[in-house]
Amino acid sequence: MNAVAHARRATARLFAVYAVVSLIPIAALGFILAADFRSESQQRGIDQARSEAQLIAQTAIEPLLDGAPLSAGLTTADRAGMRRLVRQTVDREGEGALRLRLRDQTGHIVFSDDGTGFDDPVDDEALDAAHGEKVAILTHLNTDANPRHPGPRAVEVYLPLRAGSPARAVGVLELYLSYAPIKREVAGLLSTMYRDLIIGLGALYLTMFAISASVTRRLRRESQLNARLAAFDTLTGLPNRSLFEHLAAAALHTARRQGQATAIAVVDLDRFKEINDTLGHRNGDEVLTEVGRRLAAAAGPDMTVARLSGDEFGLVVPCKVDPEADLAEIRRILQQDLLVGGLTLSVQASIGYALAPADADDVGTLMRRADVAMYLAKAEHAGIARYDVRRDQYDAATLGLVAELRQAIDSEQLVLHYQPQRDLASGRTLAIEALVRWQHPTRGLLYPDTFLPLAEQTDLIDQLTRWVLGRALTDLRQLGDAGAELTVAVNVSARGIGRGELANDVIEILRELAVDPRRLVIEVTETTILADPAAAAIELCRLTAAGVKISLDDFGQGQTSLGHLSALPLAELKIDRGFVDDMLEHPAHAAIVHSVIDLGHNLGLRVVAEGVETREVLVHLADRGCDLVQGYLLSRPVPLDKLANWLAAERTAAADARSRTLVTA
Secondary structure (H helix, E strand, O other), rough: OOOHHHHHHHHHHHHHHHHHHHHHHHHHHHHHHHHHHHHHHHHHHHHHHHHHHHHHHHHHHHHHHOOHHHHHHHHHHHHHHHHHHHHEEEEEOOEEEEEEEEEEEOOOOOOOOOOOOOOEEEEEEEHHHOOOEEEEEEEEOOOOOOOOOOEEEEEEEEEEEOOOOEEEEEEEEEEEEHHHHHHHHHHHHHHHHHHHHHHHHHHHHHHHHHHHHHHHHHHHHHHHHHHHHEOOOOOOEOOOOOHHHHHHHHHHHHHHHHHHHEEEEEEOOOOOHHHHHHHHHHHHHHHHHHHHHHHHHHOOOOOOOOOOEEEEEEEEEEOOOOOOOHHHHHHHHOOOOEEEOOEEEEEEEEEEEEEOOOOOHOOOOHHHHHHHHHHHHHOOOOOEEEOOOOHHOOHHHHHHHHHHHHHHHHOOOOOEEEEEEEEOOOOEEEEEEEEEEEOOOOEEEOOHHHHHHHHOOOOHHHHHEEEEEEEEHHHHOOOHHOOOOEEEEOOOOOHHHHOOHHHHHHHHHHHHHHHOOEEEEEEEEEHHHOOOOOHHHHHHHHHHHHHEEEEEEEEEOOOHHHHHHOOOOOOOOEEEEHHOOOOOOHHHHHHHHHHHHHHHOOOOOEEEEEOOOOOOHHHHHHHHHOOOOOOOOOOOOOHHHHHHHHHHHHEEEEEEHHHHHHHHO
């Protein structure tokens, strides 16, 4: 990918986000003001309707009344006058008064233009008006009588009526005025106000945006410059090591999702120091600049090119099988003559690369191993070399530890600890995993990550594997009745499978110790299988034919395809602890665990969850149908004698539980 274009697009996205974010408070202000305008306009319409009703009351109704309380009833003259008023005022289909009623001081109707409402309960608003209040509310005609299908929208007004001389309270006017003309007036007013509001706020936003853009333009330029200086090499314009590692991690993530391989390559110029010493640093910089330009031009659109340091460059090369052809073409382009300081030079380069996921699956390890391969290519004048685990170099301390490990196997310094695996259906321990430890005479107890990686890069791993197999099966037999139902799981390395002798060693040890092959589980990791899928399938099939069960360990961390998975003679899947430990806090991890359980069961495999440390996780796994669990909640890895005591305590607890069940029954 083009790192410069990527940085520019990122800057453009940030600026767009800034523009949108700055618009939010303006839009919010607009919505608030619009809501206030709408509410105020509606209230103004209601006030207008109340004024109209007051005018009708004072000019048309109160002059008809003689001052007697309406509770005494209307006279014939009063009724005749009210009917004339109704014919002149009430228009049920129009836009004026929709209904007119008179009520006495107790709120009871004494006149209704349409003859309705006499049996209705007294409205609270009518009582309020009888006490001198003027009430106006927005409603629908006939809402109380038919709430599902109300009439037209109207303003319902209750006014106190005063008549006689001197004037005194005689009753209440109930009047419904059509809201349609008020609505039109409000709509016209709101349209004008909304238009002015949009224009005003738009002008405010543009003004603020222009001022902000003007003030921050220089800051953005400085920020972009600083970001570029922090992420790009100033001499070649290529990404530096920090940005390269970030881009490489993103490329690995994409390739992992697509099931493709990715190469991390390190390019180092041969004899560049001689160019610097002979032609000077300025000419040396010209060489580096031209090399960077050629690398960027030669790299495909999906590659990433960076200057790591000095005369060392980095490449990320997506590939389906082997990137060597692409790297050879890049090396050929670099070797073309270039003119520097009046001299024609031919630049030679050594390239080392490591392939993910076969050689490693993280950027740091891949870069270190690509560097190792580059030095190997330089030392052997090979031009291009891939990382070879067998030719990795160690420091003196590491070499000394490897030598000590060989002696430790012969002198019985190694010990096995066992971690139980409990069957969730029966509650019994059905399996144990053998984990090797080194009781070093001066360093104390060493865990596998201290010495196993060293052993795996030498033939010593074969001797160590045979020792672990022999000791685990011997200990299993030594448990006697306490371990009669147990199987023991032993981890093996990619090297042991790749050399094609693992099945022979396992079968021979089983025969020598007279242990039923069905009591042994061989655990392999996804990385082990992917190192050489064909060789792994052959060895695992031979073990399965002999009766040994195969377990795929740390499932979910590697890149095993479903095609590989279905082709292997597996009996068990072990879910990696990284997904189990925090599955209740991370829904994505929980989804992965659920999917692995379903996948394993659909393939007819037993599923084991490792890393179970809380009862909540245990219950959740049981609910999801997981078969076996192991982890600190049950037991840490313990020596054989403590394992025997643990199993005895489990049997005792189970017997006590059965006894209590019988007594209860």
